[in-house]
Amino acid sequence: MNEIPRFLRPFVAEHPDLPSPVAVAPNLDLYLPDAVSGPHPVVLLVHGGPIPDDFAPTPRAWPVYIGYAALLRAAGVAAAVVDHRYHVVDGPDGPTVDAVTAAADVAAAVEALRAHPDVAGDRVVLWAFSGAGLLCADWLRDRPAWLRAIFLSYPLLASPAPHLPAEDRLHLDPRFAPIDAVAGAGADAPPIVLTRAGRERPLLAGFVAAFVAAAAAAPLEIIDVPDGQHSFDVLDDTGESRAALHAAVARAVAVLEDGH
Template sequence: MPCQTVIMSETPSFLRPFVLTPPARRHERVANLDWYVPDGDVPRPAVVLVHGGPLPDDLHPGPRDWPVYRGYGCLLADLGVLAVAVEHRMRVVDGPQGPATDCATAALDVAAAVDQVRADPRVDGERIALWFFSGGGLLSTDWLRDRPSWLRAVALTYPLLAPLPGWGVDPRFAPGVALGEPGGAVPPLLLTRVGRERKEMAETVAAFLDAAGDAGVRVEVIDVPDGQHGFDMLDHTDESRRAVEQAADWVARRPGSSPSRTAAAERYDTLLRHLGSGPVATRASCRN
């Protein structure tokens, strides 16, 4: 009998379930934006979720259909803020010196998304937060440099905070450098840092925190000691769940809540009071 090759299929990491199970909520899909809208008819603060990259052109499904971003959208809406997941075009393209990561196009996509969100009548355009994940952390640069008054918070989860060698990224995408440039006050910053991060990415986080210290900018840090990159879909542990709860609560509070947030907020506040004293979340100053 001839040998047979058996191909085992495994669920890609980005399709693993979100570590929390917030109440399900239907979303609205318009162009490259998915909207998660809380109940009620008053203008809400909004959080724009910015996924990582670079991603291949033919990746299916796209990030807005990944359980992790649907989960964050539902979680934030349950906390009373309007959440919008933007799908941007951070891709590897052919550049003059070889393959390059196109952050410039992705940054334009994010900026256009923010403009659309702020113009929507369901949104209080003066109360916006941006939440960047993984390689999307590079796209925080312009916002940390320009610091518009309506930007009430920036969150960074297992982020890349400096271009890696060989990525061919425009050098202007350097979040740590942006912190030290003159301008208005840097918005409140939250960084979720994983203990099992890849060395080259962990080094960019450390350099960012050092740059923040040099610039006198405070960064609140949530540490996930046993977490890996993508812990919010890969590590279904109490540690992961606490970190996500605390990050979402921080992000939802910073733009300013609306009155109808109260019921959801009380539920999460109770959970955080029980869990917040553990070793996962540390409110740290800007240095390691």
């Protein structure tokens, strides 16, 4: 009865404390490194969902995103966390995952960050977790020049609706189809770094396998966590988990600093 909710469980890796964030927008926190002067390349951490619209605390305060932001900042790049409106709403065909609004919120956060004087607007990594993996379809299709890489941690990469009983289905705008998007992206796609949990839920694992197969021509890198669960970075307090998340952070920093 006293079990800590998953979203409030501690990050499995030790990290330095974060300073107070720069409030770029009401839903967007920016953490700037203090070792060197800017402008700094930035990683935008994009939480999963859907979550209730009155959920508290909001993802910007969850230990998992604070942990990743702290590690990125300590490595010398800026990190940002956005609260986006990835909620379930009433649609014409029934309950709908409002990925359209969530994607618009993320796009607005990117533009706000790129306009900030302490951010290098041409060096941005988008890092999606869990259900936010669906949003990467837009990024794979558009491939803006400022997008240096797409990071995906235990992502949802297809709508589970067809696999659910009719009464449990949530509708989703068909544009959010990462498997189709990555198949059409080819070698000119931004680098994609996928952190794959070996003990992922079977349905999500199947979508990940389909995404990997569709990405045969794309620049895809995989960081495997063989014994990791979905949300291994808060659920599995192991050396394997820490090694995987540190590898992903290091790769994000390398992409931003080296440009490839």
